[in-house]
Amino acid sequence: MIHGNWLAKWARFAPEKIAIIESETGERHSYASLDARANRTARVLRDQLGVRAGDRVAVLAQNRIEQVLLYFTTAKLGAIMVPINWRLSADEVAYILRDSEPRALFWGQELADTVDALDEGPLWLGTRVALDGTSDDQCFTMRMERVEDSPIETEGIDESTPLLLLYTSGTT
Secondary structure, eight states, X not given: XXXXXXXXXXXXXXXXXXXXXXXTTOOXXXXXXHHHHHHHHHHIIIIITOOOTTOEEEEEOSSOXXXXXXXXXXXXXXXXXXXXXXXXXXXXXXHHHHHHOOSEEEEOGGGHHXXXXXXXXXXXXXXXXXXXXXXXXXXXXXHHXXXXXOOOOOOSOOTTSOOBOOOOOXXX
């Protein structure tokens, strides 16, 4: 089994079993509900943002359920998730974005100052999707409301397909 099929397999095998509990809210997500949300997220990435196998998707946020969704979503699409340390400066974030060349940056409101600073210079001008908020037509919530949750096929993905691109400080 390849990593892109993992969540869908568990959604079929144990659909009502709890897959994850959000520590902040106590909200519980079953494998079936998490898989459905990951399918919707995959449709947002593929159909609205043009993400294809091999493309990178960056995430700049503190720990939250959307990071889990994006991990499983990129696996379904054969895309590569680039999680960015939220403690980095705007210059350091911009370096990672320029180097990894993501199709989109998903970001949390708690890092709005860092994301806004990317415009100064400009440091990075790629597509940005806010994980928070409901008023912006391009935010994650509004994008998710415009897609269905039917299964996404994982074609052309095998065990050698990269899943994550991790940047470290270089220390041991």
